[in-house]
Amino acid sequence: MLNFLKQTRRFVNSAEPVCIVLGNESCDLDSAVCAVTLAYHYQQQNATTNSQIKRKFLPVLNIPRRDYALKTEVHYVFRQHAIAVEHLTFRDDLQQDFLARSEFILVDHHVSPFATRCLEVFDHRTFDDAAHLTNDCKLHIELVGSCATLIAEELLKSTTVTTPADAAAQVTLYTLLRSTIVLDTVNFSEAANRATPKDIEICGKLEELLIKLSNGKPLIARTKLFDTLVAARADISSLTAMQLLRKDLKVLTNRDGSVIIAIPGFPLLVQEFIKKPDAAAAVKAFAVETNAAIVLLMGMLVENGAVRRDIGLVDFKNIGLCQTIREKLWATTEPALCLQHYEHCDFLDGCFYKMGNIKATRKHILPLVKQILDQMQN
Structure with a gap:
């Protein structure tokens, strides 16, 4: 994952075509994790397929770089995986002419000024008729608790492990997605009523795979994970x-x-x-x-x-x-x-x-x- 993010920094404002995986403007944990994990997954798939169209995927956090410090839970979770601010790409890093020649995949939103060049959407909101997406844009829109559930579902369709490096990358991906689902659903709280059966199912599958990939090592309990993430999000002391x-x-x-x-x-x-x-x-x-x-x-x-x-x-x-x-x-x-x-x-x-x-x-x-x-x- 870290090597992938370092490589994507070379795509920024390049002359060659790029597909930008763009989160929404709130840049909460759901948006940031979905952009990074989906871009990584598609880049890996693209490198191993025989498709004549070879795209480069660039995850973009849809905030100015100066605002990253405000996203305390995002900063905390990424830091746990050695992902530093210099490895990430932000909205104001991109030049207008680069945006004008890029394609887009939207995650955690689907109303965007880039809608006419959008190839695919992953979102957990009700569809907005004002989205102005093209007829050939592929839609994954479902009212689940977390957009990360939809991204994880997509990853789980085709993910295979062939090397130790693959396994390490998947541990990072699944950990990021699991953390996001637990936070977004308020740890599957009945009182909050955010979780759907699909959130529960997909989170369970991620946990099974994480235990398998770590040779049976127990995961951090959901309650402890949730409390840690809430504390990170609420850490506004500075x-x-x-x-x-x-x-x-x-x-x-x-x-x-x-x-x-x-x-x-x-x-x-x-x-x-x-x-x-x-x-x-x-x-x-x-x-x-x-x-x-x-x-x-x-x-x-x-x-x-x-x-x-x-x-x-x-x-x-x-x-x-x-x-x-x-x-x-x-x-x-x-x-x-x-x-x-x-x-x-x-x-x-x-x-x-x-x-x-x-x-x-x-x-x-x-x-x-x-x-x-x-x-x-x-």
Whole structure:
């Protein structure tokens, strides 16, 4: 794996055709691991087939290089496999002319400005009709708990071991994918309701293979693995409030791009974030940097196996739109968020709520907000 990543650095901005395996803009562990493992798998397959089309596969983390420090769980997991920042390729490493002549495989998302040159998609979201993918794009879209489940399923179709090097590489691949599935499904928690039968099946197969490849050596228990990953994701001790706002960011716009809503996600509750001494100044500066009309803050805390969530809406440019979003979130039943208003919270004149339905995630809230934005043009 490490040798593969070192070799891919030579592909960056090269004149020859490259297929970029691109994760989504949140660059969470699921997105990063899926991009790296699938690119490795396809590069190995490509080297051993007789296909007349020989592609080079380049995994790309879809964030600026400066933001890698914010992805604490990604940094932690990759470091366990000796994968350092200099071995990785980031969005801002790539020149526009290189992007224009490249092909793409999208993982953990399927709406992209590169959709018309996309060969294949792996995603665990509901299909978005606005994706504009071509008819010959191969789709692997299924509502599972982790996109890593779909990538692992693909790898398991054709993976064989012929040398000790193959075995070592597969241990790395399977360990990365297993860790991601365990984290994404909240360790298969019934309360979180993220895991599907396929997540359970594929994770089990990975564990069987890992034990076999290590000659029966026991794996780190899922609970311990999950707790370690959650701790790594929540390790924000060195991050400023501004870095926290960029750590897990989604951005939505209306059809013509004139209205922007920034949606940062935190590995802590919003109510704790806004208590930070520099929080107000950071949110104001962040709104200017992103040109956001509204900042929708989303917090999640996992503690002793229990999940807590809350949200906050802060208006900067469009009080009417902010009120519409607030009413939509309050009234929605698919799923019901079960919002409870935090009284006496006057941070930047925003509105803040505890989410009673901990099964409702940002994945559920994004389509609701996007629908409102799209209707602005009607």
